[in-house]
Amino acid sequence: MTFTVRAPAKINLHLGVGAPRADGFHPLLTVYQAVGICDDVTASRSAGWSLGVTVPDWMDPDLVPVTGDNIVDRAARLLAAHHGIDSDEVKAEVSIAKSIPIAGGMAGGSADAAAALVALDRLWGLETTDDDLLRIAAELGSDVPFALLGGTALGTGRGELVETVRDDGTWWWVAVIDTEGMSTPAVYRHFDELNPDADPEPPAADDLLEAIHTGDLDLLAASLRNDLQEAAFDLRPSLSDVIDRGEREGALRGLVSGSGPTCVFLTESADAAREVAGAFTGDGHEVVLVTHGPVAGAHVVTYA
Numbered sequence: 001m002t003f004t005v006r007a008p009a010k011i012n013l014h015l016g017v018g019a020p021r022a023d024g025f026h027p028l029l030t031v032y033q034a035v036g037i038c039d040d041v042t043a044s045r046s047a048g049w050s051l052g053v054t055v056p057d058w059m060d061p062d063l064v065p066v067t068g069d070n071i072v073d074r075a076a077r078l079l080a081a082h083h084g085i086d087s088d089e090v091k092a093e094v095s096i097a098k099s100i101p102i103a104g105g106m107a108g109g110s111a112d113a114a115a116a117l118v119a120l121d122r123l124w125g126l127e128t129t130d131d132d133l134l135r136i137a138a139e140l141g142s143d144v145p146f147a148l149l150g151g152t153a154l155g156t157g158r159g160e161l162v163e164t165v166r167d168d169g170t171w172w173w174v175a176v177i178d179t180e181g182m183s184t185p186a187v188y189r190h191f192d193e194l195n196p197d198a199d200p201e202p203p204a205a206d207d208l209l210e211a212i213h214t215g216d217l218d219l220l221a222a223s224l225r226n227d228l229q230e231a232a233f234d235l236r237p238s239l240s241d242v243i244d245r246g247e248r249e250g251a252l253r254g255l256v257s258g259s260g261p262t263c264v265f266l267t268e269s270a271d272a273a274r275e276v277a278g279a280f281t282g283d284g285h286e287v288v289l290v291t292h293g294p295v296a297g298a299h300v301v302t303y304a
């Protein structure tokens, strides 16, 4: 028996960051959107445990650890432990087919973890409740519950408490990928250096939520916000040129995705997105993707 589960990348339409908590995590008020750049995780019955990965040409497979400490290994062990299954009874052949950039600020590892939870739950016939899956996901990482949920959602806590936001729009994005990833903890650390007096309460997203509610594209563009952007620009100054370039080419707004370095651009339509993407490709940017959101969270796409 084999299950393939697809899970989406995320963009933070609003990433409001507060002063670090006692546990070192930052309180967030974020609005996530799942977009159509997805990883597929396939799990099959096997006599042991194995994990493999396939990547597109532009991605470096060595950046994905497949030797025991991948987030997918941890997902398998946590799911099994939740059901009282011994760690040496954790058996499956798992492969990750990646499309989401590694360390790109689009929660690719989180998507893999979410997809693995759903695939292994099905493969092992565990029937884990949605609430329990969300709790296990939260233990794995701040963005993992959202990768299960998909769509557009409000994230609070350290990002792990998610609540669906109704979103009837289809928003077109261009994602400009930088193949050299950035470290999320390093970007948060630099945020702390730049904002020593940050408010413990992360900034609200009222205008953005109103824009989603009313389907107002211009208000949406004007309300996009990423509190980590300044820190990401400092650590990788070329990103600010990428944002300027996309906005000059007709994107309504450009924004660093999460902790970067992927830059995303909101555009008026699919055609407008293709035009902006074409300009970046013409400039020599190797990986430029056109996508849209919101799309579904982790879901089974094939089983046999």
Ligand code: C5P
Residues within 6 Å of the ligand: 024, 025, 026, 027, 028, 140, 141, 142, 143, 157, 158, 159, 184, 185, 186, 188
């Ligand atoms: O939860 P996750 O494993 O994705 O977090 C990765 C790192 O990002 C954390 O170790 C922490 O340094 C930083 N982080 C943070 N505050 C958050 C989420 C992540 O400081 N709300």
